[in-house]
Amino acid sequence: MNIGEASARSGVSAKMIRYYESIGLIEPPSRSAAQYRVYADDDVHTLRFVRRARDLGFSLEETRALLALWRDRGRASADVKKLAMAHINELEAKAAALKAMADTLRHLAAHCHGDHRPDCPILSDFAAATPARGKG
Amino acid sequence: MNIGEASARSGVSAKMIRYYESIGLIEPPSRSAAQYRVYADDDVHTLRFVRRARDLGFSLEETRALLALWRDRGRASADVKKLAMAHINELEAKAAALKAMADTLRHLAAHCHGDHRPDCPILSDFAAATPARGKG
DNA sequence: TATGGGGCTTCCCATCATGGGAAGGTCAAG
DNA sequence: CTTGACCTTCCCATGATGGGAAGCCCCATA
Incomplete structure (x- = not known):
């Protein structure tokens, strides 16, 4: 074919x-x-x-x-399983990372009025962000 | 600077x-x-x-x-929230997709002896895979 | 003042997996 | 013999990032 x-x-x-x-x-x-x-x-x-x-x-x-x-x-099936398990861990780590992002964002969004007013904790958080030093 | x-x-x-x-x-x-x-x-x-x-x-x-x-x-804060919510949905959809892959693989791995024997349901599943037509 | 090292500039290439599309050859049906 | 669907190779694009080369700049130190 x-x-x-x-x-x-x-x-x-x-x-x-x-x-x-x-x-x-x-x-x-x-x-x-x-x-x-x-x-x-x-x-x-x-x-x-x-x-x-x-x-x-x-x-x-x-x-x-x-x-x-x-x-x-x-x-040996052990070789296959080993590869598969490693991959499963990767997949779950990635899923957890995405979930953590979503949770953080959801938390911020929960405090956002979502109406005509301009105040928004989402943008405030972004603007206050500091790199790898916590919120000092 | x-x-x-x-x-x-x-x-x-x-x-x-x-x-x-x-x-x-x-x-x-x-x-x-x-x-x-x-x-x-x-x-x-x-x-x-x-x-x-x-x-x-x-x-x-x-x-x-x-x-x-x-x-x-x-x-309006609504504009920000809307964008954020859409993104949250994307993130969660991706996380769910990754989790589904991990679950499928974990299920297959659970039935794999993981020893010296060559039989492995993981590879068997892969080999039996058919595209978008179920397992017919 | 000369020199060395580190920082800056631009430019090109690589990644990962995939798709788009052009230019041209081929095959089967009418 | 034409038409249209298929095939070929080749180049380019994506998204976000890093690597590295060639060359200029700046500062400190000898």
């Missing part, structure tokens, strides 16, 4: 498929006489794997490691 | 101060005879405001809007 069909079947854009190939994440497929990329079902399988990893927030480099583990039938 | 001191006082790198100036987020400061940027205390104030907004996850474009509101003494 051509790249368009591989894209449709895998959920990875043609643009990205070419890019993944260029950075060596996936193998270059064979080519037709006219230099069209020709994919097999197995390639679609790989692309779906990549898509799933990306959807779960793994970077392309992490995905590369996962692919290697996937292809290595003899690897 | 020179850019180095403004940077130290505001917590914004010199690199970023120049960048913010280049995109019109902050006003170009006056220059010394040798073309050095010369900042006043007020400029540091503005830089701290930007820093605070960035720390709370506002994009530079959102920060630009906040700066405009800050400088507009007559604005």
Whole structure:
């Protein structure tokens, strides 16, 4: 199949498929006489794997490691789990950071009248901000 | 003061101060005879405001809007609150998305032995993934 | 006064993952 | 043979930031 069909079947854009190939994440497929990329079902399988990893927030480099583990039938599941757990921690740390921002902002917004008056504790807080020294 | 001191006082790198100036987020400061940027205390104030907004996850474009509101003494606090609330929603949506990824992955990892054996439901799930069609 | 080191200037490049689009070749259907 | 959809490669853009080179400037010290 051509790249368009591989894209449709895998959920990875043609643009990205070419890019993944260029950075060596996936193998270059064979080519037709006219230099069209020709994919097999197995390639679609790989692309779906990549898509799933990306959807779960793994970077392309992490995905590369996962692919290697996937292809290595003899690897210990501990290796996979270790990578996954590390990623889970990253994800949760990022989520917590975003949540902390939201909470701070929500706190400030709670004290903002939100009417026609100009006074606003949100902007006041921003204006009073000091870098890495607390509110001294 | 020179850019180095403004940077130290505001917590914004010199690199970023120049960048913010280049995109019109902050006003170009006056220059010394040798073309050095010369900042006043007020400029540091503005830089701290930007820093605070960035720390709370506002994009530079959102920060630009906040700066405009800050400088507009007559604005209604409702305008600020509206912008803030929208941002809070974005932050929480992103946090929820990250948390969902972590939960999915944690669920998969819970069923992974994590020992010397090669079987791993994490990779199995990835390999079985299908794009936007459920698990058919 | 000469020198050295640190700060400043501009300019270009890299990141990460992705999309847009141009210029041109190819294929299948009419 | 034309038309239109597809493919190719190549370059550019995003958002926010950092790295670093080449060259000028300023101050302190010898």
